[in-house]
Ligand SMILES: CC(=O)SCCNC(=O)CCNC(=O)[C@H](O)C(C)(C)COP(=O)(O)OP(=O)(O)OC[C@H]1O[C@@H](n2cnc3c(N)ncnc32)[C@H](O)[C@@H]1OP(=O)(O)O
C-alpha cells in the first residue's frame with residue numbers, strides 16, 4: 265500500500281510576524297478605531313507576541329498621528345512602525361509618531377507597477393527610483409530600522425523590482441517588502457519571485473510579504489513567499505483589510521504550527537491568545553467573523569454530523585488536526601442537529617446528567633430528537649432537557665382545552681384559560697404584565713401549583729407566516745428544576761403547553777415536593 269510521503273521541514277528559520285491590523289486592517293470599509301480602542305488592540309497584539317505592530321498612517325490625520333504616538337509611548341515589546349508615502353511630510357510625520365517607541369521603524373513605500381507609475385503617480389520609472397531612495401535616506405536620518413515597500417510589486421517588472429530594491433537597500437532600507445497589493449499573484453509565482461529577489465539582494469536584507477485576499481489566496485501566497493525566502497509576513501487578525509482583506513495572521517501561524525513537520529518555521533506568537541485577539545478585533549471593528557472561518561470561526565471546532573461526532577468521541581484526532589485549547593478556545597463542541605447520530609446523542613444525555621438512562625429510553629428519545637431536529641435545526645441543551653422531561657410517559661393530568669387572550673397597547677393583558685382536569689373542565693382568568701404571564705397565572709389558578717419561572721426561550725422552528733413557535737421553559741418547584749417544551753403556531757399556546765407540561769410533571773411527582781392542592785397523587 266502506498267503511504268503518504270513524510271515531509272521534511274524546509275527550514276527552521278524564525279518568521280517575523282508583522283501585524284498591520286491597525287493600519288491596513290483599519291482600511292476595511294466602515295472601520296474606524298478611536299485612540300483608546302487602538303491602544304487596547306496594540307496591548308493585545310503585544311501579548312499575542314507579534315514582532316512588529318504597524319500602528320497607523322500618521323500623515324492620514326492628526327488623530328492617526330496621535331494614535332500611533334500613544335502606542336509608541338505605551339506599548340513595549342514589538343517594533344512600532346507607521347506608514348509613509350515617499351515624501352518629506354509623510355516621513356516626518358511617521359518619524360514624529362514613532363519617536364517614543366522602544367523599537368521604532370519607519371515604513372515607506374511607492375508603487376512600481378507600470379500601471380501605477382503611469383496612471384496614478386504620473387512618474388517615469390527613473391523618477392520612482394529616485395523618490396524611493398530619497399524617502400529611505402530621509403527615513404534613515406530618523407531611525408535605523410527602515411522598511412521599503414514596492415506597492416503592486418506582483419504586477420511589476422522583476423528586473424525593475426531588483427533595481428529599486430538594490431537602490432533602497434543601498435540607501436539604508438533593512439526590510440524589503442513585496443506586496444501583492446491587489447491580490448493577483450499565485451503561490452507558485454510568489455515562491456519564484458521571492459527566490460529571485462533573495463538571489464539578487466544582500467543576505468542581511470529581510471524579505472517580507474504583504475498579501476491581499478482578492479482571489480482568496482492571501483494565506484497560501486504568504487506561505488509560498490516564506491518558501492521562496494521571505495522571513496517577515498505582514499498580516500492582520502481575522503484577515504481584515506482593504507477590499508477582501510489581508511492574509512489572516514491566525515491561519516498563517518497555525519499552518520506553521522500544525523504543519524511544523526512540513527514547514528519547520530517558528531514564530532513568536534502565543535497561540536493561546538489567538539482567539540481572544542480575534543474576538544477583540546471583531547468587537548472593536550464591528551466586523552463579525554464568519555462562522556466557518558478557519559481557527560477563530562464559531563464552527564471551526566464544532567462537529568454536527570453523526571459520523572464525525574462518533575469519530576471525535578472515540579478519538580478526537582479522527583476529525584481534528586489541532587486542539588481548540590491551543591488557540592485559546594474551549595474544547596471542541598458537538599453540535600446537536602438533524603445530522604447527529606446515536607453516539608453523540610448518548611454523550612449529550614450523559615453530559616446533561618442522564619448517564620443512567622436505559623437504552624430503550626434513549627432509542628425512543630432519539631426518534632423524537634430527530635423529529636425535533638428536522639423542524640428546528642440546532643438543538644440546544646435546554647431542548648434536550650425538555651425532550652427528556654417531556655417524555656410521553658408524563659401523565660396528562662391537565663390538558664389545554666382552550667384559551668383567549670385580550671391584550672393591546674396601554675391595556676393590561678388578560679388571559680382566559682380552560683383546562684381539562686380529573687374533575688372535568690375548569691376555567692380561570694388572570695392578568696399579567698404580558699399575555700404569556702397572564703396565561704401562566706390562569707393555569708396556576710386551575711392547577712393550584714405555582715412553580716417559579718427560571719428561564720423562557722422562544723424560537724421559530726419553521727419558516728413562513730404559519731411558522732411553528734417552540735417555547736422552552738424551565739421552572740423551579742421546591743428543589744427541583746423542571747423543563748417543558750411546547751410547540752404551536754401561536755406562541756401563547758406553545759407557552760401554555762410548555763407550562764402545563766411542567767405542572768403535569770410536578771403532579772406526577774417527578775422529583776417535586778408538591779404544594780397542598782386538590783389533585784393528590786393518588787387520584788391521578
Ligand atoms: C496599498 C495601500 O494600502 S497604500 C495605503 C493606503 N492608505 C490610505 O490611503 C489611507 C490614508 N490616506 C489618506 O488619508 C490620504 O489619502 C492622504 C492623507 C495619504 C493623502 O491625501 P491627499 O493629499 O488628499 O491625496 P489623495 O489621497 O487624494 O491622493 C493621493 C496622492 O498621493 C500620491 N501618492 C500615492 N502613493 C504615493 C507614494 N507612495 N508616494 C508618494 N506619493 C504617493 C498620489 O499620486 C496622489 O498624488 P496627487 O494628489 O499629486 O495626484
Ligand SMILES: CC(C)C(=O)C(=O)O
Nearest residue numbers: 373413415416443445
Ligand atoms: C503599502 C503597502 C505595504 C500595502 O499596504 C499594499 O501594497 O497593499
